[in-house]
Amino acid sequence: MAATKIGDIRAKSADELNTMLLDLRKEQFNLRFQRATGQIEALSRIKQVRRDIARVKTIIGERARSAATKA
Template identity: 60%
Template sequence: MKTADLRAKTPDELETELMNLRKEQFNFRFQKSTGQLENTGRVRIVRRDIARIKTVLNEIKSGKKPVATAKKAAKAPKAAKAEGDKAPKKKKAKE
């Protein structure tokens, strides 16, 4: 679930979505304890979705606007080294 999608929803819709995810998380805990849980990765996704919803709800309640993150600049490609630019290899000392 994308954060932008969550911000487009109303607080009531977010609350219902939060309750549904908590019920799903509850069921996953029982399935895990009985050994019936097949998709273990879904537990992580549900947990993170719950955190996202709670974050958006707190932003709405406090009246804060989300801070836009800056994109990282693309790195310039490194120049290729010439064959003679390599450092000489050190010889191992015999003991």
């Protein structure tokens, strides 16, 4: 699975972003668990998921800041 593009993330609604963030965090937990037990096959996926989480959190933060300045 490839990393999520920033344009795809920006196109999502707030609910979709929160759902995506929750799914990514679950995947990150599972990958960490697999690494600890020695069952992981794609170590690079850990890095991709971590960066996708950062991308989603960045967009959520940008939207929160822009809403705060408009209010």
